[in-house]
Amino acid sequence: MKLLLSLLLAFQIQAIPALTPVPASTHSQPLIHPPIPKQTKDTVAVVVLNKPHTENEIRQLIKPFKGIKLRRIFQEALYGFSVIGSPDSIARLKQKHQNQIIHISPVSQYQVQTEESVDIIGGDEVRSFYDLNDNRITGKGITVGVIDTGIDYNHPDLRRNYSGGHDLVDNDNDPMETLTPGQATLHGTHVAGVIAANGKIQGVAPEAKIIAYRALGPGGGGTTEQVLAAIDQAIKDKVDVMNLSLGNSINGPDLPISLALDRAVDKGIVAVAAAGNSGPNVWTVGSPGTSSKAISVGASTPTMEIPYLLIEGMRGKYRIQPMEGSAKWELDRTYEIVDGGLGRKQDLQNVQGKIVLIKRGKFTFSEKAKNAEEAGAKAVLIYNNIKGSFLGNLESEISIPVGSLTKKDGEALKKQQLSARLYVRKEKDQLADFSSRGPVTGSWDIKPDILAPGVAINSTVPGGYMSLQGTSMAAPHVAGACALIKQAHPDWSPQQIKSALMNTALPLGETAAENRAKPRIPSAGHNALAHYHTYEQGAGRIQAAEAIQTESLVTPGSLKFGKFTKKRNVHEAQLTVENVSGKKQRYSFSIPYHEDGLDWWLPLSFVLEPKQKKSITVQLRIDPAIFKKKIHDGYLKLKAGNKVINIPYLYVLEEPGYPRVMGFDFAEGDKPGQYHYEVYLPGGAEEFGIALFNPESYHFVKFLDARMNVKNGLLKKDFTAEELPPEGAYLAKVFAKKAGKEDYIETIITIMK
Numbered sequence: 001m002k003l004l005l006s007l008l009l010a011f012q013i014q015a016i017p018a019l020t021p022v023p024a025s026t027h028s029q030p031l032i033h034p035p036i037p038k039q040t041k042d043t044v045a046v047v048v049l050n051k052p053h054t055e056n057e058i059r060q061l062i063k064p065f066k067g068i069k070l071r072r073i074f075q076e077a078l079y080g081f082s083v084i085g086s087p088d089s090i091a092r093l094k095q096k097h098q099n100q101i102i103h104i105s106p107v108s109q110y111q112v113q114t115e116e117s118v119d120i121i122g123g124d125e126v127r128s129f130y131d132l133n134d135n136r137i138t139g140k141g142i143t144v145g146v147i148d149t150g151i152d153y154n155h156p157d158l159r160r161n162y163s164g165g166h167d168l169v170d171n172d173n174d175p176m177e178t179l180t181p182g183q184a185t186l187h188g189t190h191v192a193g194v195i196a197a198n199g200k201i202q203g204v205a206p207e208a209k210i211i212a213y214r215a216l217g218p219g220g221g222g223t224t225e226q227v228l229a230a231i232d233q234a235i236k237d238k239v240d241v242m243n244l245s246l247g248n249s250i251n252g253p254d255l256p257i258s259l260a261l262d263r264a265v266d267k268g269i270v271a272v273a274a275a276g277n278s279g280p281n282v283w284t285v286g287s288p289g290t291s292s293k294a295i296s297v298g299a300s301t302p303t304m305e306i307p308y309l310l311i312e313g314m315r316g317k318y319r320i321q322p323m324e325g326s327a328k329w330e331l332d333r334t335y336e337i338v339d340g341g342l343g344r345k346q347d348l349q350n351v352q353g354k355i356v357l358i359k360r361g362k363f364t365f366s367e368k369a370k371n372a373e374e375a376g377a378k379a380v381l382i383y384n385n386i387k388g389s390f391l392g393n394l395e396s397e398i399s400i401p402v403g404s405l406t407k408k409d410g411e412a413l414k415k416q417q418l419s420a421r422l423y424v425r426k427e428k429d430q431l432a433d434f435s436s437r438g439p440v441t442g443s444w445d446i447k448p449d450i451l452a453p454g455v456a457i458n459s460t461v462p463g464g465y466m467s468l469q470g471t472s473m474a475a476p477h478v479a480g481a482c483a484l485i486k487q488a489h490p491d492w493s494p495q496q497i498k499s500a501l502m503n504t505a506l507p508l509g510e511t512a513a514e515n516r517a518k519p520r521i522p523s524a525g526h527n528a529l530a531h532y533h534t535y536e537q538g539a540g541r542i543q544a545a546e547a548i549q550t551e552s553l554v555t556p557g558s559l560k561f562g563k564f565t566k567k568r569n570v571h572e573a574q575l576t577v578e579n580v581s582g583k584k585q586r587y588s589f590s591i592p593y594h595e596d597g598l599d600w601w602l603p604l605s606f607v608l609e610p611k612q613k614k615s616i617t618v619q620l621r622i623d624p625a626i627f628k629k630k631i632h633d634g635y636l637k638l639k640a641g642n643k644v645i646n647i648p649y650l651y652v653l654e655e656p657g658y659p660r661v662m663g664f665d666f667a668e669g670d671k672p673g674q675y676h677y678e679v680y681l682p683g684g685a686e687e688f689g690i691a692l693f694n695p696e697s698y699h700f701v702k703f704l705d706a707r708m709n710v711k712n713g714l715l716k717k718d719f720t721a722e723e724l725p726p727e728g729a730y731l732a733k734v735f736a737k738k739a740g741k742e743d744y745i746e747t748i749i750t751i752m753k
Helices: 055-062 087-096 116-120 187-196 224-236 256-266 365-374 407-414 471-488 494-503 544-549
Strands: 043-049 069-074 080-085 101-106 143-148 162-167 209-214 241-244 270-274 295-300 304-311 317-319 335-339 355-359 379-383 402-405 418-427 450-453 457-461 464-468 552-555 559-563 570-579 585-589 598-601 606-608 613-622 631-640 643-652 662-668 675-681 685-693 700-710 713-719 728-738 741-751
Touching (some): 043 087, 055 069, 116 450, 143 187, 143 471, 187 209, 187 471, 224 241, 224 256, 256 270, 270 494, 355 407, 365 379, 402 407, 471 494, 494 552, 552 643, 570 606, 570 643, 675 685, 675 700
Parallel strands (some): 143 209, 162 209, 241 270, 295 450, 355 379, 379 402
Antiparallel strands (some): 457 464, 552 570, 570 613, 585 606, 585 631, 728 741
């Protein structure tokens, strides 16, 4: 069965960009030329090759290019060499030998550093802590399985952490990233670096061991079977933590990979899964982020300087999302905004010294930005061609600032000739727009469970370093934090580790209860008031140091009271409160925010001796004649000694308006001319069908399938060539009807017999 999975980046990578240099390895050959001159017009660069070359072969490569001098040859950290020469000569070297050269990166001086996102979650602070054996808390002795696209185990920042792996794509024991041009991957290496890089940059747990499971192959594609095989192998290998920064758009708890992660947790493994990048709408968290026992991770922002456009004669301001790889937004005066079409050269005839507005689509962000730069533009704004915002990454550095806007903002600016100046403010701990939201259909679980930084995250990639963004980058922060907690508390179960992270997380913005009486106050093009529900952020952004030092654990870390029925208006939930400190602790609940029609029954205060635990019952009583909301959420606050533990909760009064059709896929079968489809119906359907139309005239062609009284879950069917319409492209309307309501998705499918 084909896996409807994607690598959970917040954008599509078009190509591997120029990267930060790889440091000289202690295993490299002796210095051939002097240290890098401080003042020179020449460039020092690292050339990464696709396979080992002898010194003589390397000298033959560079011989035709006058002015290029060989500096070092690398044989262990990577296959390649460093040179010094003019930028033009180095560029011609790459063009001449592009079949042998993977990429060329400029060299700069550096020192070992901790990335800011690691500092934000407390990873740097944790390194001053010691475990029971008097070792610093660095993840030492803990094994993390990375189920992804493989890793570049030759990377100097990962070599010492790499402890083997398995390739479930080619069925061997070599989990190297795909390096084939056009299909190359870098995702798994980036994820592994966030967890445990230990070199120029340091990950969250720099001394943890990494076992790589290559479950996704060229281009990042893979199958359900391959990912399940990777989970199965990781369980056999007895990893302590596993990270899955992959997923699909199906919001259901019963998908095979979600169930497999539940099983892994039962076997003592901490499972971490990215929530997905389909936000900001609710009901968008996808499998395996829907696994009830795994830790589902959404994305927050580190400290960022966010530019806003202030429009002359208008009160509103427009938020710009800077693109990775562009110059810093530092415009010092008012500039005219002009329309640049799609960013083609012919569209950019009158942009000199102006801010150019370009529509997304047709070709890459880098091409659009480069064309504008060459035309003399002062800055570039690329606005979305679909609803909502987006994040972008440039394939090569651009000397002018480049950012993205929502479709709504871009079209509003395009309608009139405007001038604008720039206002920049620092933002931290915002919920990333792209981060998928919950809750989970059917089970009503609060997902994601927690947040971690997932925007502008610098980490390792084959041959260098790169900043990426997405819940793919947030999840490994949590996996690394789990390794730190496991080292500090080797006897803690996966459930206790999850609770430690959730109990000590920092809720972002105002809670639903605190914000209920306050309206959202939008500025032009952006909501200024941060307000996040529990099913958007879970318990909040992780704090690793607090999690390790916690003196109390509340399990589970969140509460779901299920769905109201006429037979059941009193809901109960069980919590286990554990005193893990060496001293007596008093516990008491704060009175929840009052809501008409809801009554809480909470335990009276109690005391626990060291290492003592207590099971308690929390009751929520509903009067549906008074309480009319479909969903109610918030945080119960438990005072534990001098700390406060926030426990997210969710109650569903009636079945809310979640999508009834998810994850439709139509693909070729195992034999020529055969096809099959898969679709997920989270609530089942009284009537289901797939209607085909002519995409140009919208005339009805036929029903591909039609059924009555379909149960919830995954639905699939195979077709023979005779059952299909003639070859061609069709507009497919996939619909489900239930309780008088209809939901549908439309997509183009192509049939070739």
